[in-house]
Amino acid sequence: MPKSEEAVQMGLLIDYEFCTNCHTCEVACKKELGLKPGEYGIKVLEDGPRRNPDGKWEWNYVPVPTSLCDLCEKRVAEGRKPTCVHHCQSGIMYYGPVEELAKKMTGKPNMVLYSK
Amino acid sequence: MSDEFNKELYKTDARWQEGEYTVTRTSVWTAPGCHNGCGVLLYSKNGKLEKVEGDPNASFNRGRLCLRCINMIEQVYNKDRLKWPMKRIGEKGENKWQRITWDEAYDIIENKYNEIKDNHGVESIATLVGTGRNSMWQPAVITRAIFGSPNLSFGFLSGDSCYQPRMTANLIKLGDCVISDCSQTHPLRENNPEWKKPEVIVVWGNNPLVSNGDGFMGHWIVDMMRLGTKLIVIDPALTWLAAKADIWLRIRPGSDAALAMALLNVIINEDLYDHDFVENWTYGFDDLVERVQEYPPDKVADITWIPKEQIIEAARMYAKAKPAAVQWGLAVDMQMAAMEASSAITDLMALTGNIDVPGGNIIQRYAYNRSKKYGSAIEYISEEMLLKRIGTYESPIHESGYTPFIPPDKLLECLETGRPYPVQMLWLQGTNPIANMAGEAPRVYAAMKKVPFCVVVDLFMTPSAVAFADLVLPAAMSVERDSFRAWWTPLRSIAKGAELYEQCKSDEEIVLDLGKRIRPDRFDQYNTITDYLDQLLQEDGGVEYDFNALVERVNDFWDWDYTYLKYEKGLLRKDGQPGFVTPTGMYEFTSPLFDVWGFDMLPHHIEPVEGPYTTPELMREYPFILTTGNRLWGCFHSEHRQMPTMREIHPDPMMDINPDTAQKLGLNEGDWAWLENRRGRCKQKVRFNVGLDAKVVRGEHGWWFPEKEGAEPTLFGVFDSNINNLTTMGVHGPTHYGAPYKSTICKIYKVTAENDQLSPTEIVTRKGGFGYAKK
Structure with missing residues (x-):
């Protein structure tokens, strides 16, 4: 049975393997939501850099949507993508039904799925 | 980003109405600054840009x-x-201004021009420009075609050390410039059937994700990584790209030429080079083979501080990858051996057969040859006037016209000594020298103060404007301009998407206004900016359409730029023959021109002037190698410091240091630290970088504080955190190219109430500087 549109849970899929900490999602979101300094709808968190036992460097950035994120309701209603997805410089953010996004992440390491 | 998007909403038209918004589809370049020209949709309402x-x-x-x-x-x-033209009413440095009209401003300029022309000669007008943005040809035209002066200079960038060494080395060796091929030259991008993915990209001397230098969008590297491209990163600091690289070569700053020679050594001696290209398309290979024997990996390991095994591994990985590209950057230019490193790195591209192949380093010219950039209007300068160029005849490569500037180091000497003649007027357009470009900034400050008359064209009241300007002219931003971009490809419209702010004018309008006043014989033929842009687009075999048609097209890819192997197809030389635009028609491993000019014909290592192997005594007092100029997300050089959003990300100037080193010095992350050497000192905040060598530190550039008082002695705090208190002027490589901005030395110590009594800016503006010149 296909779910009705209202029932479909939407989310963001982020391939953080290639997040470079360019701050684009943070600032695009601020501009879209009209946030003040210190306020974030999405914030990039850092892990590393440090060396792993094999000598390779571990250095990850992960954008985390906050409670202020409304998945760009207004933009989506206009037929656009959320502004972070549209502008992400690495092109690693995807918007869609969480079930579809979950399929997309199958087999690809270093992805995170956020539900709303 | 993705290839899938709403095609009804995102039209391919140039302009449309969307509800209450007028949407303009075009590109943005300058101002504010960057080196790229990204495609944008400008949403405006009643002439005001909204998003x-x-x-x-x-x-x-x-x-x-x-x-x-x-x-x-x-x-x-x-x-x-800045909202309107202003003239100085107090003393220089008092930051007291009176609003005037553009006509009044032009009257002042015209009167001053006539006075100088009659009493001193127009050559005593000199122009300073900044890095490559859409304010290159405009000041060049004002200087040469309107004022008639031959003296255009990089705004005190010692050794012309931004892209000029790399471009010049390219031009001498193969007659054209090369860039790394991430598919950007073709409208279909990765889907261009002829394109191949680079198997390896060598990221050399830049962090392109942040810097986006030379028209290269840094995140194209990430696009390639996602397709499976492997990286070799050459950088003294651990960057995100270095952390993701298969090989990170942590190089000692300023030793890039030696590293390149060792890579050449391994590739030649292990017979990993492209025999077909070397035999058929190059000149002087045997001489190179002999020279690289002086650079075995074990010796170069000592010079570069990179383990021998890593040098060998990197050479093999690069040489075996087909194709492979080198994405090089500013650090190559900012060292004594800039020309030599640039030459050797270009040799690597040639030796491995990666010149102009898909996914390699491809030959590019400005789209449809529509951009003369800094070289514009040189045709208006007579032979007699060319001979009056300041300092040019001391540098054979400048004299030969490879770089359209007078050497900045020589201009500084001229300001200081009045020889060969005193400069009566400085024209600054889009440059803020003492905050950003000028090495040894306090010395440049003192020299610029001597010039009687100075005009600054800019967006904001900058420290340089307050310190030197008699007249300040407000420039338009990119979104308010009609202009175009042809660096590299595609040819792109820059179309006005918002009305001009207050009384601002575009750089193009200033050219035309001044041209009509001072040289009506040259400029009365243009009624509008559009007339002028039409000519720039069409003259000398350009495009067949006019500016308005370009605005409709938005962008236009030039097929020449995405044609591969142009040297085989006879597309480079004017005679239509295969080969390169060089004296031998070949790629030149040894450069006969270098010999003519009295330089070594082959690349070689040159030690930094200050460092462990050249000045070991000085290192006892200044034990750290200082590298400067790493880029900031969102801030371009000295720009963007007024913006709350950017300052939220970058509240303070930061210096990077290995945490163990910091601990030994009693420094914690977030402490303010002095960076000091013989020439001066500045303070920045401590940030740990675990990848940095314990003996290397890194300082940010471009810092001034618009939130502080503009009048001297505060002067927006321009010298307080100014890393150029420590760099040099007049110290450059043998070819007059390359200066050690990224390889000086310093000591580090904590800022305390006791040692921070008088600010560096007060020392420079009130006490005559740090006293280095007097020593």
Whole structure:
């Protein structure tokens, strides 16, 4: 049975393997939501850099949507993508039904799925 | 970003109405600054820009944008933006101004020009420009075609050390410039059937994700990584790219030429080079083979501080990858051996057969040859006047016209000594020398103070404007301009998407206004900016359409730029023959021109002037190697410091240091530290970088504080955190190219109340500087 549109849970899929900490999602979101300094709808968190036992460097950035994120309701209603997805410089953010996004992440390491 | 987007919403038209918004689809370049020209959608209402969105139909950026364009509104309507022309009413440095009209401003300039022309000669007008943005040809035309002076200079960038060494080495060796091929030259991008993915990219001397230098969008590297491209990163600091690289070569700053020679050594001695290319298309290979024997990996390991095994491994990985590209950057230019390193790295591209092949380093010219950049209007300068160029005849490569500037180091000497003649007027357009470009900034400050008359064209009241200007002219931003971009490809419209702010004028309008006043014989033929742009687009075999047609097209890819193997196809030389635009027609491993000019014909290592092997005694007092100029997300050089959003990300100037080193010095992360050497000192905040060598530190450039008092002695705090208190002027490589901005030395110690009594800016503006010159 296909779910009705209202029932479909939407989310963001982020391939953080290639997040470079360019701050684009943070600032695009601020501009879209009209946030003040210190306020974030999405914030990039850092892990590393440090060396792993094999000598390779571990250095990850992960954008985390906050409670202020409304998945760009207004933009989506206009037929656009959320502004972070549209502008992400690495092109690693995807918007869609969480079930579809979950399929997309199958087999690809270093992805995170956020539900709303 | 993705290839899938709403095609009804994101049209391919140039302009449309969307509800209450007028949407303009075009590109943005300058101002505010950056080296790229991303496709944008400008949403305006009643002539006011309301928002900016990345254009998914622009294959350059495919909808992506960085902070500068996303945050454009904050910049365009910033409360500090210059609104109208102003003339100085107090003393220089007092920051007292009177609003005047453009006509009054032009009257002042015209009168001053006539006075100088009659009493001193127009050559005593000199122009300073900044890095490569859409304010290159405009000041060149004002200087040469309007004032008639031959003296255009990089705004005190010692050794012309930004892209000039790399471009010049390219031009001498193969007659053209090469860039790394991430598919950007073709509208279909990765789907261009002829394109191949680079198997390896060598990221050499830049962090392109942040810097986006030379028209290269840094995140194209990430696009390639996602397709499976492997990286070799050459950088003294651990960058995100270095952490993701298969090989990170942590090089000692300023030793790039030696590293390149060792890579050449391994590739030649292990017979990993492209025999077909070397035998059929190159000149002087045997001489190179002999020279590289002086650079075995074990010896170069000592010079570069990179383990021998890593050098060998990197050479093999690069040489075996087919194709492979080198994405090089500014660090190559900012060392004594800039020309030599640039030459050797270009040799690597040639030796491995990666010149002009898909996914390699491809030959590019400005789209449809539509850009003369800094070289514009040189045809208006007579032979007699060319001979009056300041300092040019001391540098054979400048004299030969490879770089359209007078050497900045020689201009500084001229200001200081009045020889060969005193400079009566400085014209600064889009440059803020003492905050950014000028090495040994306190010395440049003192020298510029001597010039009787100075005009500054800029967006904000900068420290340089306060310190030197008699007249300040407010420039338009990119979104308010009609212009175009042809660096590299595609040819892109820059179309006005918002009305001009207050009384601002575009650089193009200033050219035309001044041209009509001072040289009506040259400029009365143009009624409008559009007339002038039409000519720039069409003259000398350009495009067949006019500016308005370009605005409709938005962008236009030139097929020449995406044609591969142009040297085989006879597309480079004027005679239509296969080969390169060089004296031998070949790629030149040994450069006969270098011999003519009295330089070594082959690349070689040159030690930094200050360092462990050249000045071991000095190192006892100044034990750290200082590298400067790493880029900031969202801030371009000295720009963007007025913007609350950018300052939220970058509240303070930061210096990077290995945490163990910091601990030994009693420094914690977030402490303020002095960086000091013989020439001066500045203070920046401590940030740990675990990858940095214990003996290397890194300092940021471009810092001034618009939130502080503008009048001297505060002068927006321009010298307080100024890393150029420590760098040099007049110290450059043997070819007059390359200066050690990235390889000086310093000591580090904690800022305390006791040692911070008098600010560096007060020392420079009130006490005559740090006293280095007097020593």
